[in-house]
Amino acid sequence: MPTPFPSEYDGHVMASWVDFRSALAELVAEMHEDDLLTLDPVWETFPTDRGVQCFCWSEGTIRLEIPSNHYLTFEDKLTVDDEQWLVDAGLNPPSGRPGSAGDGSPAFWLDTAPRYADRIADIAVRVLRDLWGIPHPAFVKANTPGSSRALDLAAPAPTESRGFGLTVPTQPESPADLRSLLIDTLSDGLDFHIDLDGDGDPVLRLNGGIVHIWPADDEPAVQVLTTLLRGVTDRSRIVEPLSEFNRTHRYFHAELVGESLVVQHTFPAAPFVPQHLVDVLATLSGILDTVDDDFVARFGGRSARMTTDHECEDDELPEELVHLAELDPEGSGFLDIETVLDVCGQNKATLQRFIEIAHEQERSWLDNARTAITQAEPDEAASCRHEADGWANTTKALQRALAFVSRHPSTNRVGQPQLELFSPPTDPTLFDEWEIDEE
Template sequence: MRPERAADGTTPLPDLEKFDQAVELAWREFRGTLADHIGTMRGEDILVVELAEEPGVGGYLPCVQFLAWAEDLVRCEVPSNAFLDPRFALSPADEALLIELGWQHPTCAPDDDPGDGSPAHFLDRTVRWSDQLASMAVAAFRDVWSVPHPSFLRAEAIGSRAGHLTGPTVRDWLASDVDPMLAVAPRDPDHLRDLVEAALTDLLGDQPQVDSDGDFVLTIEGHAVFVIPHATEPVVRLWVPLLYRIGGRTRAAETVADLTARWSHLRFVLREDRLNAVIEVPGFPFVPRHLTDLLDRITAFLATVDRSFAARFDAVGYRTTPSPSADHECVPDVPPSLMAVMQLVLFGEGDLAAETAADVCERDRTTILEYMRISAERAAEWRGSLEKARAEADPDEIALCEGEAAAWSDTLAALSGALRVVSFSRPGLAPAPPWNLRGRWSCSRTRPSSPCSTTPAELAP
């Protein structure tokens, strides 16, 4: 729900105090859940809590690992710089804070025998200290790595309590607790993408469709609108393909100038024989209201894009959901994934790779066959409309029908290639097994000396 505007047209400031309270409550609940789990760990149970990002090639993500050594003894470890991805390397101040919180310095290099020590920052406590261990872990994530909310973490356990710890999700947090007017400074491109996905989910009431490039795809007024969080810059780009097969560039350039004057928030890009509309939304900080307001402007513009709009450019529109008419009033909407395949066919350089089409359809043979059926039916419908337009000598209708028939035929060809890929792919290619969480840094190759452990024993590799 968007905030009410005041009588003077301004929007009230978000309740920052309420937001801070919600964040503190989430961390408190997470700390309690973590402490409860640690308190029941026994006999080589393992729990790893880490930043919910894809691991880089250079090392581990920020994480805290817990390992039950004996009946009631738990070792808690934080990776040292010898293991961390350089993006998250600990500064001298960070290392000093870890020591202040209660961890011990690493006692050896990664390849050395740790004995009772560890190449990571470590601490041994009985399960009776589970509250302290949970508090130390939370402090490490918040104060050392500046994690803003527990929804940015994931936790996985193996052993007697194997599984995933559940907690608030990023989407729950953003949709429920963050005001649409609240500015959030994303820490990296993945964080910006999470913020955009949460804003779109809140707007749509469901998760947005994602294409094979990882871009979000919305259907607005029958047009595909791509919402693209930039991979290297703090920008979110809204990109809308409008027309193709534009006749004359000089006339088109004049018409684009008229459009720009009328729709000042949109940038119209004329490239070869195609016309696109683009809006860039600042992503640092990211404000959900900015994104939704600009989507409203795009919606207002797309409501004006019809056959007469295409005729002004002597072009064919990319609209994939025909406007209601005598010929097409019962035609259902195109499935978003099929629309994504069609857009990729139209915009791709040359033929769409069969592998890409297969990926868009999630390599599901049933889905591909269904999309082939729809494409064949649409191509036949547009060819029938083309014959009618030729009989009536209607040049605008002829151009439209030719373009649509060709587009659906090309889409059918791409899907046929995708079906071959899925049906005849090489056997024996299995996904990599899950990362074994045991002994990620060492967890010390031997148990530490303790009243609960009299004889060190080697852990399984």
């Protein structure tokens, strides 16, 4: 069994937060009147209201604010335990409503002198790390809207290039480091065209199958998974062929997840050797070759493999995906999580199946676009790319919904990206422009 990641990994992360807190305390201590500092997660898509901000009312008072449920949408709402946690951390509960007159605040707040900047920094770090669930300060974006002052929060140092060789071993320092090794190996070393899923893990197309590759969370190991069949409903029928499959491919494990037959392989990565991944993918490609009509007849269901000239017609798509497309006719992807869950339900296996179908549709339309380009049909290529973009955005909306269903509501709340936080205040309330009307 692979050995756990070295215990010093957690120590490195903690040290990074300590350094971040020190730099933040120095920055807060140097704030001047009307200075505004916002801290929020760095994500690629979709805004959210979660974050931390500090405002200097005068040279003698700095206010720290955390948004309350007055400003948080469905998927971001604080629980009763979350609210008590903020009070226990030293913040005052909301003492006013958005837009109300007076000195109260509709956010969780704390007023203190600049000399107590270390206390502000400590609370801010705990909120970012423990409430919003940001794993590392490298994922925090700091802004000073309307100010020309430079931020002193140190950016992570660039990693040194480790080069590439199929048999060159590399000891990963963390799951994130192993993920980077996987991406570099697939895209640069093996020249695969890869996509990244909602967790930043590589996804590639192999012999008509969609292959997901990711680092294990609790040990230096790589997990590889693909779906062989969908729509398998007769569990008693597959007992014998499933047992035979697992005996034949003893290093791979096939099982039924919902109505999908998936096959998975885990191999140790301490150290990581690219050739091991190459060998696994070669074997997996051979397994995909066996998914023919006879294979389907034994297990039931239908093959999950797709060819480059195939895309589902609308009447072949699940009704829920068709409904999502009708709600987002331009394929913008700006479907809120509540809407996606209302349409698709909250079953994780179903959401994962929809993600795979949407991802396959995206890849198929991209293949069609490339074909149109080679045939000198630019209008057709543009139309295919538009369809591919729509499916890509649908995939992201489904991934956000799956992440919300999967995570614990109080301890792992980061899953939505944040592009911009709060506008400069015009009165003692810092969150007025982000008010959400309560019914």
